Amino acid sequence: MSKSLIIVESPNKIKTLKKFLGDDYEIKSSLGHIMNLPKKKLGVDVNNEFMPEYITEQGKDKVIRELKKAMKKVDQVYLAPDPDREGEAISWHLSRILELTEDSLCRITFNSITKNEVLKSLESPRQINMSLVNAQQSRRILDRLVGYKLSPLLWEKIHKGLSAGRVQSVAMLLISAREEEICRFKPEEYWNITAAFKDPSGDREDLLRARLMRKGKSKISITNGDEARSIEEALSKNDFVVSDIDTKTIQRSPQPPFITSTLQQVAAKNLGFSVRKTMMIAQQLYEGIEIASEGPVGLITYMRTDSTRTANEALDEVRSYIDSTFGKEFVPSAPRSFTKKKLVQDAHECIRPTSLRYTPENLAPFLAPDQLKLYTFIFNRFVASQMAPADVTNCTVEVSNGVYIFTLKGTRIDFDGYLRIYNVQDSDEDEGGTIPGFVKGQVLIPQNIDLKQSFTQPPPRFTEGTLVKELEKNGVGRPSTYAVIISTILKREYVRLVKKQFIPTELGLIVNQILKNSFSAIINVEFTANLEKALDDIAEGRSDWHEILKTFYESFEKILSGAIIPKISLATDLKCPSCEKEMVLKFANKNRFFACSGFPGCKTIINISEDATFNQELIDSDYTLVAVQERIGSVEAKRPDKSEKAEVSDKVCDKCGGPMVIREGSNGKFLGCQAFPKCRNTMPMDNQEDQNIPEEDKNCEKCNSPMVVRHSRKGRFLACSAYPKCKHTKSLPLNIGCPKENCEGQIVVRRGRNGKTFYGCSRYPDCDFTSWKRPE
Numbered sequence: 196m197s198k199s200l201i202i203v204e205s206p207n208k209i210k211t212l213k214k215f216l217g218d219d220y221e222i223k224s225s226l227g228h229i230m231n232l233p234k235k236k237l238g239v240d241v242n243n244e245f246m247p248e249y250i251t252e253q254g255k256d257k258v259i260r261e262l263k264k265a266m267k268k269v270d271q272v273y274l275a276p277d278p279d280r281e282g283e284a285i286s287w288h289l290s291r292i293l294e295l296t297e298d299s300l301c302r303i304t305f306n307s308i309t310k311n312e313v314l315k316s317l318e319s320p321r322q323i324n325m326s327l328v329n330a331q332q333s334r335r336i337l338d339r340l341v342g343y344k345l346s347p348l349l350w351e352k353i354h355k356g357l358s359a360g361r362v363q364s365v366a367m368l369l370i371s372a373r374e375e376e377i378c379r380f381k382p383e384e385y386w387n388i389t390a391a392f393k394d395p396s397g398d399r400e401d402l403l404r405a406r407l408m409r410k411g412k413s414k415i416s417i418t419n420g421d422e423a424r425s426i427e428e429a430l431s432k433n434d435f436v437v438s439d440i441d442t443k444t445i446q447r448s449p450q451p452p453f454i455t456s457t458l459q460q461v462a463a464k465n466l467g468f469s470v471r472k473t474m475m476i477a478q479q480l481y482e483g484i485e486i487a488s489e490g491p492v493g494l495i496t497y498m499r500t501d502s503t504r505t506a507n508e509a510l511d512e513v514r515s516y517i518d519s520t521f522g523k524e525f526v527p528s529a530p531r532s533f534t535k536k537k538l539v540q541d542a543h544e545c546i547r548p549t550s551l552r553y554t555p556e557n558l559a560p561f562l563a564p565d566q567l568k569l570y571t572f573i574f575n576r577f578v579a580s581q582m583a584p585a586d587v588t589n590c591t592v593e594v595s596n597g598v599y600i601f602t603l604k605g606t607r608i609d610f611d612g613y614l615r616i617y618n619v620q621d622s623d624e625d626e627g628g629t630i631p632g633f634v635k636g637q638v639l640i641p642q643n644i645d646l647k648q649s650f651t652q653p654p655p656r657f658t659e660g661t662l663v664k665e666l667e668k669n670g671v672g673r674p675s676t677y678a679v680i681i682s683t684i685l686k687r688e689y690v691r692l693v694k695k696q697f698i699p700t701e702l703g704l705i706v707n708q709i710l711k712n713s714f715s716a717i718i719n720v721e722f723t724a725n726l727e728k729a730l731d732d733i734a735e736g737r738s739d740w741h742e743i744l745k746t747f748y749e750s751f752e753k754i755l756s757g758a759i760i761p762k763i764s765l766a767t768d769l770k771c772p773s774c775e776k777e778m779v780l781k782f783a784n785k786n787r788f789f790a791c792s793g794f795p796g797c798k799t800i801i802n803i804s805e806d807a808t809f810n811q812e813l814i815d816s817d818y819t820l821v822a823v824q825e826r827i828g829s830v831e832a833k834r835p836d837k838s839e840k841a842e843v844s845d846k847v848c849d850k851c852g853g854p855m856v857i858r859e860g861s862n863g864k865f866l867g868c869q870a871f872p873k874c875r876n877t878m879p880m881d882n883q884e885d886q887n888i889p890e891e892d893k894n895c896e897k898c899n900s901p902m903v904v905r906h907s908r909k910g911r912f913l914a915c916s917a918y919p920k921c922k923h924t925k926s927l928p929l930n931i932g933c934p935k936e937n938c939e940g941q942i943v944v945r946r947g948r949n950g951k952t953f954y955g956c957s958r959y960p961d962c963d964f965t966s967w968k969r970p971e
Contacts, residue, residue, distance in 0.1 A: 197270040201303075202262060202289055204276035208308055211483030211491040215310040223265055225276065229255050230288040232335065237343050239336050245744040247332055249288065259292055266293055273320060278304035278543065279499055280334075280734060281675060283327035290323060298322060306506075307549045308483060308493030330734035336744060337361055337726065344755055345714065349706060352760050354782050357706060361726070362672050363683045364710050364718045369665055370657055370690060370697050371707040380653035386417040387647045388426060390601060392435060392594060392639035402642065403631050405594055405601035415599075423646045426599070430644060433596035437637045441591045442630075446584040449613040451503040451533040452545035452577045455674030456667045458498070458569075461576075463660030465619060466568050467695070470659045470678045474498065476569045477546070486553075486561050493549055494558070495573055499674045500543035503533040505581075509547060513581045516551045521615060527583050547577040572619075579617035586610040590630040594639055605630035656696040670724035701780060701787065713758040717751060773799040843869070850876040897923045926957065933957075935964040942970050 199220050203209065206224035213222055230249040232238035238248040251259065266272055274289050276282035286302050295301055302323050303316040338361050345359035391402035407426070409415055417423050453461070458477065462468040468476070477498035483491035505513075510530045517526050548570075555571040562570060586609040594601040607630045608614065633639075657665065659681055666672045672680055684690050689703030699707070710718045726747070732738035769778040771791040778789040778801065789801040846855040848868040855866040855878060866878040895902055900917040904927065915921040926943035933940040933956040940958035945965075954969055956962040 198268065199271040199273060200262075200265050200269040201273045201275050204282060204285060205478075205482060207479075207482040211308050211493055212313065214490045216313065221265055221269060223262055224258075225262070225285060225289060226255070226258055228252055228285055228288070229259065229292060232339055237339065239339055241340075241748060244741045245336055245748070247336055262289070262293065272299075272301055273303045273317065274301050274323070275303050275305070275316075277499070278306060278497055279675060280327045280331040283324055284331040284335075287323050287325070287328045306544050307496040308481065309549045312549075326736040327734050329740040330730050333733055333740045333743060334730055337747065340748060340751065341717070344751070345710070348758070348760055349709065352709065353702070353705060357702075358683070358687055359706065359710060359718075360683065361717075362676060362723060363680050363687075364707070365671050365720055365723045366662065366666065366680050367684055367689055367699070367703055367707045368711070368718060368720070369662070369669075370684075371699050371704055373654060373657060374699050374704070377653040377656065382650040382652070384418055385649055385651065386420065386423040387649060388417065388423060388430075389645045389647070390430070390641045391643040392601075393642050403592075403594075403603060403633065403639070405592070405603040407599060408602040409600040410598060411600075420646070420648065423648075427644055427646060430596065430599060430641060433598070435594050435596045435601070435639045435641055437592060437633045437635050437639065438595035438600065439591075439593040440633070440635050441593075442588060443590075444586060444588045444609065447587050447612075447614075448584045449531075449579045449582060449617065450576065452505065452547055452580045453573055454501050454503060454545060455499050456501070456663050456677065458546055458573070459663050459677060460660040461572060461619065462569060463658060463663075463695075465572070466565075468565070468569070470663060470681050472565075473569065474678050476566055479566060480570055480573075484558075484561060484566070486558070492553070494553055494570060495549060496544050496547050498546055500546060501674050502543045503545045504543070505530075505545055505547065505577075509544070510581065512551055513578055517578065517582055521582070524610075525583050525612060525615065527581070531581055533580075545577070546573055548574050551578070575617040576619075579613040582613035582616070583610075585612035585614045588630065592631055592633060603631065656698060658695050658697070659692075662697060669720045670727050671720060673727070702782060709760055713760055714754060716754055769801075771797060771799050773797055846878060848874060848876050849878075850874055895921060895923050897921055926955075929954075929969070931970055933962060933964055934970050935962055938962045938964065940964075 197219075201212065201216070201220055201222045203212070203222065203224050204227060206226065209222045209224060212220075216222070229252060231252050232247055233250050238250075240246045240248065272293060272295060274286040276285040276289075282304070283302075289295075290297075290299065290301060300320040300322060303320050305312040305316045341361040342358060345364075346357060349357040349359060388407040389404055390407070391404045393402055407415060417426065451457075455474075459470045459473050462473040463470065477495065480494045481496070481498050483493045486492045514526055514530065551574075553574075555567060555574055558570065559567055588607040588609055590605045590607070592603045592605070594603070655661075662681065663677045666677060666680070684703070685692065687703075688700055689706060690697045690699050692698075716722065729738060729743045733740045733743060767778050767780055767789065769789060770776070771778050771793065774791065774793055774797045776791055776793040776797065779792050781788055781790050787803045789803065791797040791799045842857045844855050844857055844866055846866055847853070848855055848870070851868060851870055851874045853868055853870045853874065855876075856869045858865055858867040858877075868874040868876045894900070895915040895917065898915060898917055898921045900915050900921060902913045902925070903916045905912060905914040912927050913925040915923045926945055929942050929944065931942040933942060935956065938956060938958060940956040940962050942954050943957050945953055945955045954966045956964040
């Protein structure tokens with residue numbers, strides 16, 4: 196009997212596939228991409244139709260050898276990387292390495308790792324779709340051209356290691372624009388007046404709380420406290436009656452099943468998951484989870500999709516499930532379909548459970564808590580998407596004294612429909628309470644009139660979820676790229692996540708301003724969205740990829756050649772404490788500091804602590820960081836030591852015989868030769884603490900030689916005097932006993948892996964006491 200080799204992208208799928216494919220199939224993994232563009236050069240021949248130079252991924256030689264060896268033992272090879280453009284490109288690279296013929300029917304795809312889906316794909320293998328491959332490599336080449344041409348400009352003007360990207364820079368543009376809105380926002384005062392009304396008949400004990408909305412036919416706007424108090428006084432002069440009751444019954448339809456972006460948004464908002472975490476867990480659910488005696492089971496369909504389409508067999512299953520679980524009234528007359536958005540790649544399905552027999556309750560013993568949370572959302576939203584709509588009655592009650600009108604809104608659910616299983620709203624709007632049982636013309640008595648001062652709020656900063664929503668709305672990026680975009684801007688330290696909100700760093704604001712000033716024609720939302728459409732046209736076979744790249748590169752080259760970027764020293768409104776000249780913000784690698792613009796005449800610098808932020812500042816088009824002084828308050832300048840002013844010690848330089856002066860560095864005070872820079876000799880400061888070493892620390896534990904205090908750039912420590920024969924060292928005790936109960940150890944200074952200093956017990960690991968603060 197013939198044997199076949201199936202090559203998948205991820206090794207995590209192998210166990211799930213082996214469960215139902217049997218011994219006739221050998222399953223191997225490519226471990227992701229097998230070939231890629233070189234890392235240290237452009238790797239694209241712009242003079243030869245933009246042909247990419249692919250090389251074998253580092254560390255993949257062994258994988259290739261194993262695949263070629265396995266190929267010799269089989270009659271048929273099937274390439275089964277993920278069912279998207281990236282997976283198609285991996286399949287193409289594999290076919291070239293394994294020397295498969297161009298017309299080989301070797302490509303199989305499945306939207307879920309289930310027996311039916313996989314066997315169905317094996318029955319209808321196809322050729323590799325070169326339109327999808329060309330779309331993928333066009334995206335890769337575009338990103339490489341932009342990144343490799345723009346990034347060196349940032350290295351030259353700011354510092355090395357920075358990057359600009361075709362899509363990541365647009366994400367930064369959106370974040371920076373929002374920050375600018377927030378900075379320019381001026382809050383305006385307004386007042387709300389609410390009142391609790393009591394039914395004088397005594398039929399109702401509860402109070403009806405309503406909000407003042409109108410004066411006559413005009414919407415009321417109260418801008419100060421005097422006006423609010425004047426209205427409060429007027430409200431007590433007349434009786435109030437229920438002047439109008441408006442009741443409407445509507446049908447509320449369910450949301451579509453999840454696609455990648457909506458799953459990321461809902462998980463961020465309701466579960467607090469990062470986009471990366473959401474995709475990691477979804478990948479685990481897709482590739483297979485061990486379920487008791489069943490073995491590994493693929494629980495959801497492919498998680499990188501922008502399609503809400505559902506397979507017919509899945510529609511039949513979900514309608515049957517709704518009928519048996521909730522009743523016939525919850526099953527709509529026909530399966531529900533959802534409107535396609537533009538640019539949707541409809542070859543995929545929505546994100547849904549592979550089988551509804553795997554309910555969240557049944558899977559609870561086998562899933563990790565976070566896996567269960569995400570699966571429950573996927574399961575419930577899919578089922579809800581095919582349930583009957585909810586019947587909802589909305590009621591608006593108006594209470595008037597002839598001049599002022601209060602309004603109350605209430606909601607009543609008459610038939611819960613899909614809300615029975617999924618009641619997660621996309622918006623944060625308050626729908627009001629239950630419908631009050633008042634009748635028109637009823638007289639009400641106002642009680643507890645409340646005046647509340649408020650101020651208008653700036654637009655909120657982006658979270659991961661809302662950034663994905665904004666990118667999707669503008670047609671920027673694709674389901675497979677959202678997580679990468681966010682990871683990149685965080686890794687480059689262009690933004691920080693503070694309370695789950697993106698705040699641009701000074702570095703990010705500078706990079707964004709440079710790109711806005713010099714490359715706005717290509718680093719903008721519309722241009723990037725149009726390129727996405729062009730890539731879709733390539734994938735559909737409607738456009739030639741060489742022509743798309745040629746058109747882009749011709750305009751890109753013109754922009755590059757005409758770009759003039761000044762050397763960046765970010766001007767501020769902070770004055771030098773030494774000479775009153777303007778300070779500028781500078782960067783050295785990822786460190787930030789203020790330096791006097793009068794350099795080299797004035798060498799004053801101000802170090803900026805690692806956790807200091809100036810994130811609400813605006814960076815103007817002339818690279819000015821404004822309002823620094825009022826944000827950072829008082830600062831201490833670090834002035835370079837000047838020999839004539841430095842305090843002279845009683846020590847003599849052992850190299851040139853000159854006097855040693857006291858200087859201060861990043862690790863504290865030290866002695867430096869007064870003849871600096873001609874003589875660069877330094878010595879540690881004598882420290883009284885060095886003379887007070889406990890008796891038990893005076894002899895080396897290994898060779899019994901005396902222990903002496905030595906200094907390094909990391910501070911003082913105890914070392915064996917027999918060095919280099921004996922290299923034993925110990926942390927220097929502080930003559931502070933360990934505060935942990937019943938511990939006789941001494942507190943010593945230690946350094947963690949990140950280089951930060953902390954305090955720990957000398958009896959570690961027997962005592963695990965640690966503290967960031969020096970114990971008393």
